[in-house]
Amino acid sequence: MKRIVLLLVASIVATNAQQPVSKEKALDLAGNVHVIFEHKCNECHGSQLKKPEGKFGYVLDLKRMADNEDYVIRGKPQKSELFRLVNEGEMPPDDHPKTPPLTGEEKDVVRRWIQAGAPHELPAVLPKRTFAVAAPAKAKSPKDIRVTLDVRDQPAAQLFADIAKEAKIEIAYTAPKNEPRLSITFKNGPLNEALDYLVLCGNLTLRWEGEKAIIAPAKP
Ligand code: HEC
Numbered sequence: 001m002k003r004i005v006l007l008l009v010a011s012i013v014a015t016n017a018q019q020p021v022s023k024e025k026a027l028d029l030a031g032n033v034h035v036i037f038e039h040k041c042n043e044c045h046g047s048q049l050k051k052p053e054g055k056f057g058y059v060l061d062l063k064r065m066a067d068n069e070d071y072v073i074r075g076k077p078q079k080s081e082l083f084r085l086v087n088e089g090e091m092p093p094d095d096h097p098k099t100p101p102l103t104g105e106e107k108d109v110v111r112r113w114i115q116a117g118a119p120h121e122l123p124a125v126l127p128k129r130t131f132a133v134a135a136p137a138k139a140k141s142p143k144d145i146r147v148t149l150d151v152r153d154q155p156a157a158q159l160f161a162d163i164a165k166e167a168k169i170e171i172a173y174t175a176p177k178n179e180p181r182l183s184i185t186f187k188n189g190p191l192n193e194a195l196d197y198l199v200l201c202g203n204l205t206l207r208w209e210g211e212k213a214i215i216a217p218a219k220p
Pocket residue numbers: 037040041042043044045053054055056059071082085086091092093096099102
């Protein structure tokens with residue numbers, strides 16, 4: 001009898017390790033992990049490379065990654081080398097300033113993805129995430145802050161709030177009567193150029209007060 005009870009306990013622990021998630025949540029996690037890996041790993045570990053770093057060249061093939069127990073133990077982020085590498089900031093390597101380490105939130109996405117069993121099916125439309133490369137310590141102007149943006153049809157207020165948070169600058173935004181919806185694809189370029197483009201598209205104006213961007217409707 002005692003043995004049966006023990007077995008039961010063991011199997012409850014085992015099933016708890018992998019938290020079952022809804023289909024929708026699984027798609028969401030896979031999509032977000034895909035976009036993070038695309039921005040922060042793919043240049044060194046993508047299948048487009050003849051000689052990927054560490055002879056590992058399939059970072060966007062989530063199924064192959066999840067099937068490789070050297071990298072991922074489904075349901076067990078703490079035992080997964082992949083999570084250890086990103087969580088401890090070993091990947092991306094810190095000698096590569098172009099690709100910043102994962103943010104706390106991004107690490108958490110990777111953790112929850114593995115916890116959920118590392119699902120690989122992607123949503124029809126990949127989620128949009130805003131990536132900013134923080135200014136180097138001696139940054140003198142917003143030109144020194146580089147951003148990567150991949151956004152489609154997002155309300156201006158939300159987009160500017162995301163950019164301000166990621167790039168750690170202040171943006172004062174006065175919304176016009178009809179809130180513009182903005183789209184931009186911009187890879188690792190100066191923040192001020194991205195903002196110039198966005199205000200042009202949204203029929204807005206931009207002026208800088210030191211590090212603070214002031215965005216307002218254009219006068220008719
Ligand atoms: C600038 C290039 C670069 C970027 C960006 C980068 N890596 Fe790496 N990666 C390397 C190099 C170089 C190695 C091999 C040397 C080593 O193991 O330290 C490596 C090794 C690895 C390995 C071990 C391969 C093996 O089987 O030995 C894994 C897993 C890995 N990287 C995952 C990632 C992930 C996940 C990301 C994104 C979050 C990432 N890397 C981003 C350069 C990079």
